[in-house]
Amino acid sequence: MKTVIALVDCDSFFVACEQVLKPELIGLPVCVLSNNDGCVISRSREAKQAGVKMGMPYFMAKKEFPEVIYLSGHKDIYGEISAKVMDKLRTYSPYVEVYSIDEAFIDLTGTTRLYNKNYEEIIRMIRNEVKAETGITVSIGLASSKTLAKLGSDKAKHTGGIFIVKDEEIETLLKDTAIEEIWGIGRKLKKTLIQRGILNAYDFVLKPDAILQSMLGVVGLNLKHELLGECTSMVNPQEELPKSIQHTSALKEFSRDKNVLKTAINTHIHSACSKLRRYGLLAANIGVMLRTKDFQVTSLNRKLTDSTNFELEIQKTVFELFEKLYKPGIIYRSTGVYLGDFEAESSKQLTLLNENGERNTNLARCIDKIETKFGKNAIRTGF
Numbered sequence: 069m070k071t072v073i074a075l076v077d078c079d080s081f082f083v084a085c086e087q088v089l090k091p092e093l094i095g096l097p098v099c100v101l102s103n104n105d106g107c108v109i110s111r112s113r114e115a116k117q118a119g120v121k122m123g124m125p126y127f128m129a130k131k132e133f134p135e136v137i138y139l140s141g142h143k144d145i146y147g148e149i150s151a152k153v154m155d156k157l158r159t160y161s162p163y164v165e166v167y168s169i170d171e172a173f174i175d176l177t178g179t180t181r182l183y184n185k186n187y188e189e190i191i192r193m194i195r196n197e198v199k200a201e202t203g204i205t206v207s208i209g210l211a212s213s214k215t216l217a218k219l220g221s222d223k224a225k226h227t228g229g230i231f232i233v234k235d236e237e238i239e240t241l242l243k244d245t246a247i248e249e250i251w252g253i254g255r256k257l258k259k260t261l262i263q264r265g266i267l268n269a270y271d272f273v274l275k276p277d278a279i280l281q282s283m284l285g286v287v288g289l290n291l292k293h294e295l296l297g298e299c300t301s302m303v304n305p306q307e308e309l310p311k312s313i314q315h316t317s318a319l320k321e322f323s324r325d326k327n328v329l330k331t332a333i334n335t336h337i338h339s340a341c342s343k344l345r346r347y348g349l350l351a352a353n354i355g356v357m358l359r360t361k362d363f364q365v366t367s368l369n370r371k372l373t374d375s376t377n378f379e380l381e382i383q384k385t386v387f388e389l390f391e392k393l394y395k396p397g398i399i400y401r402s403t404g405v406y407l408g409d410f411e412a413e414s415s416k417q418l419t420l421l422n423e424n425g426e427r428n429t430n431l432a433r434c435i436d437k438i439e440t441k442f443g444k445n446a447i448r449t450g451f
């Protein structure tokens with residue numbers, strides 16, 4: 069079976085995140101600025117139309133386009149929304165490779181039977197559902213290789229959000245693609261290629277293998293095959309073992325209600341602990357985070373003498389910290405839980421576990437088994 073790969077790319081991602089937080093910004097010319105408000109790193113469609121260029125220094129943009137709204141970035145919030153988008157993508161296929169904060173490849177090969185839909189209907193569905201659940205608009209390119217899927221997603225920005233690279237249209241697409249538009253061709257390489265008379269992607273694939281190999285090595289050969297629609301690099305979902313796990317999310321509505329906050333935190337504890345167990349890790353550092361309505365972050369953490377992945381124990385620590393952190397008069401917008409200082413479960417010998425420890429490990433495994441069978445969140449520990 070031929071591989072079918074989609075590249076999902078979030079549109080104007082940082083600006084889109086700001087619009088999720090503040091819907092009143094939708095439809096306005098908005099730019100997000102880099103650290104210390106240096107330059108423009110994300111633009112809404114309206115800001116692009118106004119003429120603001122990517123990377124433009126803030127002082128220049130402000131002078132030239134005073135009608136545009138300029139915002140300082142909230143990197144932590146973009147990370148949270150990105151994680152939400154990626155988690156949603158993993159519900160369509162286990163083969164999701166996160167390429168950057170706002171882009172991921174998904175291997176959709178064979179999913180037509182699963183969904184009883186053709187590929188076009190599947191990526192339309194993904195696009196609609198991601199938008200409905202996260203508020204983020206994505207562009208999706210679909211092709212038989214990553215490189216073509218990436219080209220497709222660029223085209224999709226001008227074709228209503230999806231673009232399928234059909235075999236019989238590859239030649240036309242390559243002729244339309246300037247050499248620097250190809251994924252992986254940087255400024256330096258562009259110069260070399262143009263000197264050799266390679267101006268577009270079609271010129272590139274016409275070059276004999278031997279020449280590409282001598283110019284660019286095996287990378288060049290692979291690129292040629294990828295451009296011709298042959299997959300040389302599979303979607304690689306392998307996640308490395310995490311160094312820490314953080315689960316945070318915005319509350320549905322701002323709140324100062326202790327129970328509302330604790331319920332949200334409990335959800336984070338649960339998903340963080342399942343992840344911890346899935347990786348076979350134990351945590352010795354446990355933390356809780358509250359973000360106020362005005363984006364002030366307060367957090368507390370505690371180091372345990374004995375690492376654990378047992379939910380009730382982690383919950384106990386988190387709620388003790390929460391009681392210290394929580395201030396009754398303050399309105400909060402989001403909550404989070406942090407687990408860190410990991411060690412592998414396997415490295416901790418069973419003999420070292422006390423009787424309780426062993427029972428806790430078994431209980432935790434039971435929870436995971438029940439969830440595998442009955443779905444996520446089938447059981448919840450109370451608080």
Ligand SMILES: [Mg+2]
Nearest residue numbers: 077078079170
């Ligand atoms: Mg993007």
